[in-house]
Amino acid sequence: MPSLSVLLPVRDAEPWLASSLHSLWRQTFRDFEVIAVDDGSRDGSGEALDRAAAREPRLTVIHTPPRGLPAALNTALALARGAFVARHDADDLSHRERFRLQHAFLAGHPRAGVVGCRLRMFPARAVTVGLARWMHWHNALLDHDAMRREALIDSPLAHGTALVRRAWLDRVRGWRERGWAEDLDLWLRLFEAGARFAKLPETLYGWRQHPGSSTRRDPRYARERFLALKLAALQRGPLRGCRGAGLIGVGQSLAVWKRVLRAGGIEPHAIERGRPWPRSRHAGPPGELRTPCVLVFGAVPARDRWRDALTSCGMTEGTDFVFVA
Numbered sequence: 001m002p003s004l005s006v007l008l009p010v011r012d013a014e015p016w017l018a019s020s021l022h023s024l025w026r027q028t029f030r031d032f033e034v035i036a037v038d039d040g041s042r043d044g045s046g047e048a049l050d051r052a053a054a055r056e057p058r059l060t061v062i063h064t065p066p067r068g069l070p071a072a073l074n075t076a077l078a079l080a081r082g083a084f085v086a087r088h089d090a091d092d093l094s095h096r097e098r099f100r101l102q103h104a105f106l107a108g109h110p111r112a113g114v115v116g117c118r119l120r121m122f123p124a125r126a127v128t129v130g131l132a133r134w135m136h137w138h139n140a141l142l143d144h145d146a147m148r149r150e151a152l153i154d155s156p157l158a159h160g161t162a163l164v165r166r167a168w169l170d171r172v173r174g175w176r177e178r179g180w181a182e183d184l185d186l187w188l189r190l191f192e193a194g195a196r197f198a199k200l201p202e203t204l205y206g207w208r209q210h211p212g213s214s215t216r217r218d219p220r221y222a223r224e225r226f227l228a229l230k231l232a233a234l235q236r237g238p239l240r241g242c243r244g245a246g247l248i249g250v251g252q253s254l255a256v257w258k259r260v261l262r263a264g265g266i267e268p269h270a271i272e273r274g275r276p277w278p279r280s281r282h283a284g285p286p287g288e289l290r291t292p293c294v295l296v297f298g299a300v301p302a303r304d305r306w307r308d309a310l311t312s313c314g315m316t317e318g319t320d321f322v323f324v325a
Helices: 014-025 045-055 069-079 098-108 129-140 144-149 166-171 182-193 223-236 251-263 300-312
Strands: 004-010 032-039 059-064 084-087 112-122 163-165 196-208 244-249 267-272 293-296 321-324
Touching: 004 045, 004 069, 014 032, 014 045, 032 045, 032 069, 045 059, 059 069, 069 182, 084 098, 084 166, 098 112, 098 163, 098 196, 112 129, 112 166, 112 182, 144 196, 163 166, 166 182, 182 196, 182 223, 223 251, 223 321, 244 251, 251 267, 251 293, 293 300, 300 321
Parallel strands: 004 032, 004 084, 032 059, 112 196, 244 267, 244 293, 293 321
Antiparallel strands: 084 163, 112 163
C-alpha cells in the first residue's frame, strides 16, 4: 500500500499534461500513487491519461462527466490508499524533491496536519503585478499562526502545493461544493477543526499561468463568491451570533463590507480610518471601537500597523478583531 496518494483532477489540460505527469514520475520519493480524475475533458486529456496509465502502474484513471473540482477531488480521495494526500494540478509542475521533503516533514511533526511550500509562477510574461504581489505574500507566510491570521485575506496556502494527513481530510469530510473557492473553504474548516498548518521554505511547486486556468474563468473564484465565503467563516467564528460588529477601513472596500455584513444580518458600526489612533501609554482600546471588529485592509503594511496597535492595547486577534480583504 502506498504511503502517499496524489489527487490529480483533469479538465481539458492536454497541452500541459505530459510535462505535469513527468514532474511526478521524476520524484525522488517513490512510494506514491496518482489518482487522476478526468472531469469530462473534451480535448483528449482522458485518452492521454489512459495512455500514460498503460506505461505507469502507479497511475489510476477515472473518467466522469463534468462535475467540477470538488467532486473530482472527492472521487479521487475515495480511491486513495495513502495516509498522506498530496494535491497536484494537471497544468503545474512539482519539484523532484517536493514529496520527499513534505512527507519527511509530516512524518517528523506529528502535530502538523497540512504542509505546503513556497511556489513560483510561470511563464514570466503571464504573471501580472497583482499575481506577483500575491505570490510574495503567500511565500512569506511560513508558519501556522501567520497563515491563520491571514486566512480571510486570501488563500494562505496554494492548493496544488498541499500535502495533508488523510485523517484530517476525513475529519472535515473532504472538499465541498458551495459555489465558491474549494481550497480556501477547506483550509478554513481545517483551521476551525484544530489542524496545524506549516509551509516549507523551499520553492517546490510551479504554478502555470494561462488564460484557460480555472482561477481566471471559473465563477467560483469571482469576487462576490469570495465575499460570501468569508462572511460564512466570520459567522462561524468571531461574529457568531452577532447582530452588530465594528468595521474599520477606507473607501470602496469599507462600503463593500458594509453591504456584505448587512446582507448577513449584521449591522456594522463603521469607522472610516486608514491609520490606528495615536497610542497613549497604558490606554485600552478607543471608546468608539466596537468589538468584535472587522478590519478591511488589503495592504500588508496597513495590517501590520493595525495589528500592532490593537494587540498592544490588550485586544486578541481572531476574537476581538479580524482582518478581511
